[in-house]
Amino acid sequence: xxxxxxxxxxxxxxxxxxxxxxxxxxxxxxxxxxxxxxxxxxxxxxxxxxxxxxxxxxxxxxxxxxxxxxxxxxxxxxxxxxxxxxxxxxxxxxxxxxxxxxxxxxxxxxxxxxxx
Amino acid sequence: xxxxxxxxxxxxxxxxxxxxxxxxxxxxxxxxxxxxxxxxxxxxxxxxxxxxxxxxxxxxxxxxxxxxxxxxxxxxxxxxxxxxxxxxxxxxxxxxxxxxxxxxxxxxxxxxxxx
Numbered sequence: 120x121x122x123x124x125x126x127x128x129x130x131x132x133x134x135x136x137x138x139x140x141x142x143x144x145x146x147x148x149x150x151x152x153x154x155x156x157x158x159x160x161x162x163x164x165x166x167x168x169x170x171x172x173x174x175x176x177x178x179x180x181x182x183x184x185x186x187x188x189x190x191x192x193x194x195x196x197x198x199x200x201x202x203x204x205x206x207x208x209x210x211x212x213x214x215x216x217x218x219x220x221x222x223x224x225x226x227x228x229x230x231x232x233x234x235x
Numbered sequence: 236x237x238x239x240x241x242x243x244x245x246x247x248x249x250x251x252x253x254x255x256x257x258x259x260x261x262x263x264x265x266x267x268x269x270x271x272x273x274x275x276x277x278x279x280x281x282x283x284x285x286x287x288x289x290x291x292x293x294x295x296x297x298x299x300x301x302x303x304x305x306x307x308x309x310x311x312x313x314x315x316x317x318x319x320x321x322x323x324x325x326x327x328x329x330x331x332x333x334x335x336x337x338x339x340x341x342x343x344x345x346x347x348x349x350x
Contacts, residue, residue: 152336163237164325164341171336210278214335220291221334223268225278 121146123213125226132201133234140196140229142211148172151215153187153194158228159207167209170194201233238262239342241326247348253314256345260307260328266290267309268329268339269301273322283335284309291335316349323347 122145132138144153155167168178170187178185182199198205208230214223238261248254260267269281280293284303295301298316303309313320323346327339 154338156341161343162323163343164327165237166338166340169338217291219293220283221336222280222283222291222293223335223339224280227277 121148121151121213121215121217121222121224123211123224123226125209125211125229127229128227129230129232131232131234134203135200137197137199138201138231138233140198140209140211140231142194142196142226144192144194144211144213146192146213146215148215151213154212154214154223155185155194155196156210156212156225157207158210164210167196198231201231203233203235206231206233237340237342239326239328239340241324241342241345243345244343245346245348247350248316249350250316250318252316252349253312254316254347256311256313256324256326256347258309258311258326258328258342260309260326261340263330264328264340265307265331266329266335266337267303267307268327268335269295269309269311270325270327271322272325272344276322278325281311313347318349321347321349 124143151172153170156164186195208228211226240259265286272278281295283291301311323344327341329337
């Protein structure tokens with residue numbers, strides 16, 4: 120079965136701190152994709168990154184970085200020097216073949232509070 | 236702005252009623268996905284359409300149905316509504332692939348309240 124676990128329900132940090140959001144996934148597929156989405160207080164989900172199962176290169180985009188490790192089935196997301204605007208719910212998601220077709224499974228989300 | 240539009244933004248109705256939620260995908264996107272977001276269930280995939288055809292089905296109740304029209308807009312029909320159907324319903328769209336391997340662009344959602 121496919122599953123995405125985001126064990127951290129809520130994280131609270133002070134501005135300029137670094138913060139890492141954990142994501143652990145389960146799948147039997149060899150081909151799959153991993154995603155991170157952000158849901159700010161306005162409610163609309165925003166795509167942040169996509170990674171396929173064959174590309175374990177870490178990625179950095181400004182203050183955001185992602186660490187994909189197949190050996191531990193993890194796809195963690197780090198925000199460096201956090202800002203108040205980073206306050207949001209962050210979802211990790213896994214896309215792959217499931218009964219009924221290709222589907223995207225979302226984790227429960229991690230709510231990040233960044234205090235000024 | 237993702238380019239995905241959803242109407243209405245808010246919907247308040249009574250138990251037993253039927254409602255229709257509408258979604259227009261981004262220009263050029265052939266896939267449309269429907270999700271339900273509630274406090275207890277999180278973000279749940281309901282159904283995907285690709286170029287008018289159903290492509291994947293998730294945890295969609297039999298009381299719910301959807302379709303995608305030739306102009307690619309999609310409608311989600313919810314009938315015999317129950318209190319537990321109160322949730323935020325998102326539509327998302329993605330490019331020209333019929334799988335969900337591409338990033339999805341989400342609409343602003345329709346907040347459904349069943350009283």
